[in-house]
Every structure is written in C-alpha cells, then in structure tokens.
Amino acid sequence: MSIIRDVLIWDSERQNAEAGDIVINDSGLVSEILPPKSAKGERLFDGGGYTAAIPGLVNSHTHVSMTLLRGLAEELPLMRWLQTKIFPVENRLLPQHIRSGGELALLEMISGGVTCFADMYYFMREVAAATVGAGMRAALCRGITGDDSKKLNENLALADEFNGRDGRIIVQLGPHAPYTVPRDAIEKIASIARDKKLGVHFHWLETEGELETFRDEYKISPSDYLEGTGLLAVPKLLLAHCVWHPVDELDRVKRDNVTLVHNPKSNLKLGSGYAPIKQMLEKGVNVALGTDGAASNNRLDVWDEMRTAALMHKGYHKDPTLLSARQVLKMATVAGASGMGFERVGLIKKGWHADLALVNIAGPAYVGADVTNLPEFLVYAGSSRDVRATIVGGKILYKDGRYLTMDRDEIISKTTEHRKQIVKT
Amino acid sequence: MSIIRDVLIWDSERQNAEAGDIVINDSGLVSEILPPKSAKGERLFDGGGYTAAIPGLVNSHTHVSMTLLRGLAEELPLMRWLQTKIFPVENRLLPQHIRSGGELALLEMISGGVTCFADMYYFMREVAAATVGAGMRAALCRGITGDDSKKLNENLALADEFNGRDGRIIVQLGPHAPYTVPRDAIEKIASIARDKKLGVHFHWLETEGELETFRDEYKISPSDYLEGTGLLAVPKLLLAHCVWHPVDELDRVKRDNVTLVHNPKSNLKLGSGYAPIKQMLEKGVNVALGTDGAASNNRLDVWDEMRTAALMHKGYHKDPTLLSARQVLKMATVAGASGMGFERVGLIKKGWHADLALVNIAGPAYVGADVTNLPEFLVYAGSSRDVRATIVGGKILYKDGRYLTMDRDEIISKTTEHRKQIVKT
Numbered sequence: 001m002s003i004i005r006d007v008l009i010w011d012s013e014r015q016n017a018e019a020g021d022i023v024i025n026d027s028g029l030v031s032e033i034l035p036p037k038s039a040k041g042e043r044l045f046d047g048g049g050y051t052a053a054i055p056g057l058v059n060s061h062t063h064v065s066m067t068l069l070r071g072l073a074e075e076l077p078l079m080r081w082l083q084t085k086i087f088p089v090e091n092r093l094l095p096q097h098i099r100s101g102g103e104l105a106l107l108e109m110i111s112g113g114v115t116c117f118a119d120m121y122y123f124m125r126e127v128a129a130a131t132v133g134a135g136m137r138a139a140l141c142r143g144i145t146g147d148d149s150k151k152l153n154e155n156l157a158l159a160d161e162f163n164g165r166d167g168r169i170i171v172q173l174g175p176h177a178p179y180t181v182p183r184d185a186i187e188k189i190a191s192i193a194r195d196k197k198l199g200v201h202f203h204w205l206e207t208e209g210e211l212e213t214f215r216d217e218y219k220i221s222p223s224d225y226l227e228g229t230g231l232l233a234v235p236k237l238l239l240a241h242c243v244w245h246p247v248d249e250l251d252r253v254k255r256d257n258v259t260l261v262h263n264p265k266s267n268l269k270l271g272s273g274y275a276p277i278k279q280m281l282e283k284g285v286n287v288a289l290g291t292d293g294a295a296s297n298n299r300l301d302v303w304d305e306m307r308t309a310a311l312m313h314k315g316y317h318k319d320p321t322l323l324s325a326r327q328v329l330k331m332a333t334v335a336g337a338s339g340m341g342f343e344r345v346g347l348i349k350k351g352w353h354a355d356l357a358l359v360n361i362a363g364p365a366y367v368g369a370d371v372t373n374l375p376e377f378l379v380y381a382g383s384s385r386d387v388r389a390t391i392v393g394g395k396i397l398y399k400d401g402r403y404l405t406m407d408r409d410e411i412i413s414k415t416t417e418h419r420k421q422i423v424k425t
Numbered sequence: 426m427s428i429i430r431d432v433l434i435w436d437s438e439r440q441n442a443e444a445g446d447i448v449i450n451d452s453g454l455v456s457e458i459l460p461p462k463s464a465k466g467e468r469l470f471d472g473g474g475y476t477a478a479i480p481g482l483v484n485s486h487t488h489v490s491m492t493l494l495r496g497l498a499e500e501l502p503l504m505r506w507l508q509t510k511i512f513p514v515e516n517r518l519l520p521q522h523i524r525s526g527g528e529l530a531l532l533e534m535i536s537g538g539v540t541c542f543a544d545m546y547y548f549m550r551e552v553a554a555a556t557v558g559a560g561m562r563a564a565l566c567r568g569i570t571g572d573d574s575k576k577l578n579e580n581l582a583l584a585d586e587f588n589g590r591d592g593r594i595i596v597q598l599g600p601h602a603p604y605t606v607p608r609d610a611i612e613k614i615a616s617i618a619r620d621k622k623l624g625v626h627f628h629w630l631e632t633e634g635e636l637e638t639f640r641d642e643y644k645i646s647p648s649d650y651l652e653g654t655g656l657l658a659v660p661k662l663l664l665a666h667c668v669w670h671p672v673d674e675l676d677r678v679k680r681d682n683v684t685l686v687h688n689p690k691s692n693l694k695l696g697s698g699y700a701p702i703k704q705m706l707e708k709g710v711n712v713a714l715g716t717d718g719a720a721s722n723n724r725l726d727v728w729d730e731m732r733t734a735a736l737m738h739k740g741y742h743k744d745p746t747l748l749s750a751r752q753v754l755k756m757a758t759v760a761g762a763s764g765m766g767f768e769r770v771g772l773i774k775k776g777w778h779a780d781l782a783l784v785n786i787a788g789p790a791y792v793g794a795d796v797t798n799l800p801e802f803l804v805y806a807g808s809s810r811d812v813r814a815t816i817v818g819g820k821i822l823y824k825d826g827r828y829l830t831m832d833r834d835e836i837i838s839k840t841t842e843h844r845k846q847i848v849k850t
Binding site for chain 1: 492493495496497499500501502503506529530532533536690692693694695696697698699719722723724726729732733736737739740741742743744745746747749750787788789790792793794798801802805806808809810833836837840841844848
C-alpha cells in the first residue's frame with residue numbers, strides 16, 4: 001500500500017472536492033480514500049492540504065514526435081504549411097528521430113500532469129518503446145495513407161508486439177483520413193479492426209474542404225460513410241478534430257464506442273474553424289480533448305487546451321455559460337481515457353487506476369479556491385506550471401521538477417542534435 | 426554598472442535575436458549591449474546562453490485588486506455576473522482589501538515577467554503604494570462613475586501624490602465608461618486632463634449594447650463622441666476593450682496619443698465579441714494587450730493573453746497568417762508602455778529603461794528555437810512558467826521562484842483571510 005496524503009480530491013463524478021488520503025494498492029489501483037492524514041502506508045506524496053489531486057490529464061489526439069518539427073513553419077495556410085514545410089522534413093525522419101521527438105513530447109506532457117495520450121504517426125515501435133519506458137499510458141497507431149499493405153502490416157505488427165503491454169498500451173489501427181485512404185482500404189481496415197477487436201483512430205472533417213468533398217465528390221453524407229465503411233462498428237472509434245461534422249448528424253455518432261476529439265488550439269492556429277462542441281455536448285456525444293502535434297499548436301499542454309476550449313466557444317457563441325470548466329475537465333480526463341478503450345482510468349475511485357496529477361493550489365492564483373470551486377480555479381486560473389507530480393498506475397513519473405523515469409538532459413541534448421539534422425539535410 | 430550576461434536578446438525592433446551581455450547603468454538604463462560574456466561589472470544575472478532577454482511584459486488594462494474576487498462567479502452572463510456577484514462584493518471592499526488584492530496581483534504578474542501595468546479601480550493610493558513597494562511600473566487611475574466630484578478629487582489627489590513617483594508611476598484620470606459617466610462630466614475630466622497634462626484610461630465599447638446605445642440613444646458616432654468630449658485631445662488616451670469600435674472609424678483613433686487595448690481572454694470569457702484587431706493593425710492604430718481583472722479572465726498572465734490573441738483571430742477569420750507572434754509581442758511590450766506615456770520603456774536598447782523578462786529557453790518546449798524564430802517560440806510554445814527573472818529599471822524583482830521585493834507568504838496568507846471576509850460579510 002502506498003499513500004497520497006492530505007490532498008483535495010476532485011474528479012468528474014464529484015460536485016465538491018473532498019479532502020482525503022488516497023490509498024494505492026500494489027496493482028496500482030486506488031484501494032480506498034480515507035479521511036485526510038489518517039491512512040497508514042508508504043507515503044508516495046504528502047500534499048500538506050494545499051495540493052489538489054485530479055485524474056491524470058488525457059491528450060486524446062496528438063503526434064508526439066512532431067516536437068522535432070515545432071516552430072518549423074509559422075503563420076502559413078494549412079496546405080502551404082504541410083507541403084512546403086512539414087512533408088519535406090517528415091520525409092527525412094528516421095526511427096531515432098521518432099524516438100527522441102517522442103521522448104521530448106513525453107517530457108513536456110508529464111511535466112504538465114498528462115498521464116495518457118492517443119498518438120498516430122510512423123515508426124511507432126519507437127513511440128511505444130518510449131511510452132513503456134516512461135511509464136505513461138497510451139493508445140498508439142501507425143498512420144496509414146493510401147491502400148498500403150506495408151503500413152497496415154506495420155500497424156498490425158505493432159498490435160502484436162505492444163497491444164496490452166503492461167496494461168498501459170493499447171494499439172489501434174490508424175487510417176489517416178478519408179482524403180488520404182481510399183474507401184475500400186478503409187473498409188478493409190475497419191473489418192480487420194472488428195475481427196481483431198482493435199480500435200481505430202481517424203482524422204475526421206478537420207477542414208471545410210473535406211466536408212465539401214463528401215458532398216461534391218463522394219456524394220455521400222459523412223455519417224453514411226462512417227456507417228457504410230464499417231468504422232462505426234469498430235470496438236472504439238476515435239475521431240480527431242470533427243470541426244465540420246454536420247450538426248444534424250450528431251445522433252449518428254452518439255454511440256458508446258465513438259468519441260469525438262476536440263483540438264481547440266490547432267483548429268484556431270490553422271484557421272480550420274469551430275467544432276460544434278456546444279451541440280455535441282447537448283446531444284450527449286462523448287467528447288475528448290487533444291493538442292494535436294506540436295507543429296500546429298505549439299504546446300502539448302492540456303491545461304492550455306482546456307482553458308482555450310472553455311473560452312473560445314463562449315466567445316464564438318457570445319454565451320458565457322457555454323462549455324463549463326467541469327465539462328472540459330471531463331473531456332480531458334475520463335472521456336478521453338474511455339474513448340481510447342482504457343477501463344477504470346480517468347476518475348479517482350476505488351478499483352480505478354491511480355493515474356493522477358497533483359497540483360499545487362498554494363500559489364497566488366489559487367487564493368479563494370475551496371471544495372466548491374476547485375474545477376473552475378483549475379481551468380480558468382490554473383496552469384501546467386502548478387503541477388507538482390504526475391503519477392501513472394501508482395508510480396511517480398515526475399515530482400517537483402524532476403523526472404523519475406526519463407533522463408531529461410539527455411533527451412534535450414539528443415533532440416537538439418536531431419533537430420539540426422532534419423532541418424539541415 | 427551591472428550586467429545581464431550571456432542572453433539571447435530580442436525586442437520588437439529586431440528581426441533576429443542577438444546573443445549578448447546587457448550593461449545597465451546606475452540610473453537603471455541600458456548603457457550598452459556587448460558581445461556575450463565580454464562585459465565587465467557586477468553580474469545581476471547569468472543567462473548561460475540558454476536564457477532569452479525580452480522587454481518586460483506590459484499589461485495595459487487590468488483591475489489588480491480584483492484578484493480577491495477571482496472565481497467568485499463563473500459562467501454567467503455579464504450583467505448577472507456584475508449585478509449579483511461582483512457589485513455586492515465590491516461594495517464591501519475596504520482599503521486593506523484593495524492593498525492585499527493588489528499585492529497578490531503583483532506577485533502573479535511579476536512571476537510571469539510583467540513589469541508594467543495600467544490599472545483602474547478605487548482606493549488607488551493602496552495600489553500605488555503596493556506598486557512603489559514592489560518596484561513595478563504602472564499607470565494608475567481612480568475609476569470615476571457618475572458626475573462625482575469626490576471621485577474626481579480622489580483621482581486628482583492620487584496624481585498630486587504619486588504622478589511621476591520614482592519615474593515609475595504615471596497617474597491618469599479614470600472616467601469608467603460612456604455608459605457610467607454623463608457626457609458633461611466626461612468633458613470636464615477631459616478638459617482637466619489636458620490642463621494638467623494627465624492621460625485618460627477609459628472603457629470603450631466592450632459590448633455590442635454599448636454601440637447600440639451610441640446609435641439609438643446618444644445618436645452620435647463613437648468617434649464624434651471621442652472628439653466632441655475632448656478625449657481625443659488628452660495627452661494619452663488608453664481605450665480598453667474596443668470590441669465594437671466601428672471598423673470604418675479606425676482612422677479617427679489612429680493618433681500618436683491614442684492606444685486601443687485588446688483584452689482577448691476577458692472578451693471571450695464574457696462573450697463580448699471579437700475586437701477588430703486585424704483591421705486595427707492594418708490601419709496602423711497603436712494596439713496594446715491587457716488581461717482585464719482576474720474576476721473575468723481569470724489569470725493575470727500576459728503570455729496566455731499573447732497566445733490567445735495570436736490564436737483567436739486566426740481561428741475567427743480562418744486565416745493562419747493573421748496576428749503574428751511578433752505583432753502580439755509588440756502589443757505586449759512597447760506599444761503598451763508608450764500608450765501609457767512611459768518613455769523609453771519596452772525595447773532593449775541604449776538609453777532605454779532596463780525593464781526585462783528573462784526566459785528559460787532550455788526546456789523541452791524550446792528545442793529548435795534559435796536567433797531567427799525566438800519570438801514565435803515565445804508566443805506559441807512558451808509560457809509564464811519559463812520566466813526566470815523579472816527586472817524593472819535594472820532592479821531584480823523576481824528570480825528563480827523567489828520574490829526580492831515582496832513577502833509572498835505573507836501576502837497569500839493575508840489575502841486568504843481577506844477573501845473570507847469579503848465573501849462572508
């Protein structure tokens with residue numbers, strides 16, 4: 001038994017926060033929550049009464065290794081950004097770059113209280129190995145473009161090797177997007193996903209042009225496409241972006257196995273539009289939150305993403321009651337974890353995995369925070385700088401500025417070198 | 426002479442950042458910039474080559490003491506927010522609350538590299554004294570509502586006592602807004618401002634309703650009002666918000682003495698709308714950046730404000746080329762300082778005040794940053810957590826988490842107590 005002592009506990013199932021000790025068993029599960037300063041056992045962390053314990057944050061759509069491409073191309077339209085800056089550099093990436101860039105991303109996410117993420121890229125064995133080593137939780141897939149059996153086979157090999165590893169890795173299939181994968185290949189991937197009980201991670205209607213293509217070229221409604229290809233029937237479907245998913249087709253994606261991932265900052269930065277989050281939530285669709293890759297954000301900071309989500313829709317709809325702090329915290333925790341297929345992840349309760357972000361609430365920005373308003377303080381006044389510790393399955397990955405499972409200086413030094421290589425070549 | 430050694434220097438007049446030592450004379454002015462590691466003198470700070478030196482950030486519209494009201498009312502429409510939550514508590518605020526709340530705000534701003542701010546509230550002697558004590562720079566005014574000679578006299582007494590103090594305090598006159606001050610009182614205030622050579626800080630067209638009032642009730646164009654009241658002729662005019670300033674009247678406020686202050690997060694949070702920043706910048710109007718008060722933001726974090734500004738307009742206009750990182754950094758430094766009437770503040774150059782934010786660029790988010798792309802990394806990837814030191818007039822206020830001019834723990838303890846008082850009463 002180990003103890004997170006004297007913290008203010010909040011998750012999406014609670015109205016008010018609760019002062020208590022979190023007891024974690026040897027399987028890394030929360031075994032009970034006791035009154036503050038009452039639990040016996042090894043003290044993993046002492047919150048001293050001025051630390052919030054919330055579920056570890058979940059980044060439900062990213063491309064971690066793109067940290068190596070951060071800032072390479074700024075303030076450009078999407079297609080010029082991709083074609084003149086991103087694609088040429090991506091063509092030069094080698095497995096070692098994917099590994100180091102991924103590790104750099106894990107450093108950034110872990111220091112911000114992120115415990116779990118969903119990733120799509122290539123050379124994904126490297127990302128999986130980095131994730132296993134760092135002790136994080138992730139749903140990973142090999143991005144598949146075209147009708148490319150080599151890429152599909154790499155994705156399946158990734159599943160064979162890593163799916164279920166340490167209870168922390170889920171492998172999904174990663175068809176990239178409707179406009180990069182032919183329909184029959186999508187159907188094949190969806191069918192394999194159902195057979196092998198794998199989830200699917202898919203880019204979905206990020207830009208208005210994609211919606212127009214459905215109308216003018218495919219001549220099919222987006223939801224009919226999702227259903228017709230078999231995607232709606234895969235065990236877990238993670239649809240990233242969904243900026244242009246038709247509002248009158250939200251009923252079709254309101255399913256236990258389907259999660260829409262909102263990427264607020266990337267959508268703003270690339271000028272993609274405003275996802276209809278208001279309507280998604282009204283319909284009861286499961287909505288999660290993601291940063292997208294660091295090349296189009298440029299932070300892997302779920303705090304930033306929560307605050308931006310909570311503010312941008314209020315502003316856009318001129319309605320300050322929209323998208324509450326509590327709704328975005330749910331999106332950034334349990335909604336994302338369950339959307340990827342992780343069970344008992346994203347709440348702080350008995351029998352659930354002890355994935356936690358411990359947040360300093362003793363700083364200037366938290367004066368006035370109490371058990372009734374903690375989530376609002378976290379989202380509107382808090383930030384990743386307040387994270388004191390990040391814990392996955394009861395194991396501390398980060399505490400008071402130090403990484404316990406990763407060599408920060410070595411990773412920064414290696415990525416600095418790799419960045420020079422890929423930009424120069 | 427004291428030295429900021431081995432830093433990467435950037436300000437709005439530079440295309441590329443420059444490695445160097447900043448030499449500061451005994452008057453707190455930059456006396457020269459020398460090659461890195463070459464300057465002789467007392468070492469104020471050693472950047473070790475992995476620290477950026479940028480002008481201290483400028484928060485051009487806030488109400489610092491509202492930190493005591495942070496989180497008191499969330500997710501409410503503006504008028505309900507004001508009338509049911511904010512006003513009743515504000516009525517209970519005493520000078521000691523204004524002082525402690527102000528000090529709490531200074532803690533937060535200083536730790537985020539903010540060196541200068543413009544504030545409007547009441548019991549402003551307390552804010553002035555806190556600012557003098559903390560060593561920050563500020564333009565302060567007593568908010569005047571109604572045709573209230575008591576408030577005006579308090580504002581003038583503030584000017585008598587504090588204007589020009591230590592070269593760091595400017596006192597302005599603070600008519601609150603067109604809808605809270607009768608026109609003849611505005612005219613009187615503007616006339617006094619011109620006589621006494623004082624600037625004016627004014628809330629301007631924050632909500633659409635205010636614009637409608639100009640059209641339907643005052644039956645005058647906003648710009649004719651600014652001109653007719655004499656406001657356009659005061660030495661410095663700071664217009665906060667400007668969300669609904671008519672785009673076809675931007676020429677009228679394009680004047681050396683007029684600055685429009687953009688408050689991106691407050692405008693989003695309260696659902697006020699999108700200020701026409703794109704058009705303001707196209708017209709060449711001077712635009713600054715502000716957080717507004719902590720009750721409607723809820724952070725006094727200019728980094729957050731810069732990033733939100735840079736992202737929200739790209740998203741709203743679906744144009745990723747809009748509002749560049751360099752434009753928002755200018756808004757958040759020299760444009761704000763000059764808008765308040767501070768001379769030689771906001772750039773790092775010979776003869777200018779040594780007001781600096783020193784930023785750690787050795788962390789994971791800065792891999793890839795170099796002399797060519799530093800501003801973009803700062804705005805899109807950086808955050809207030811990277812601030813290592815904050816310097817005003819050559820004096821260090823904050824370094825590596827410690828405050829050199831303020832007692833952090835005492836202020837937090839006092840404000841925690843005060844918060845309870847004002848909420849309970």
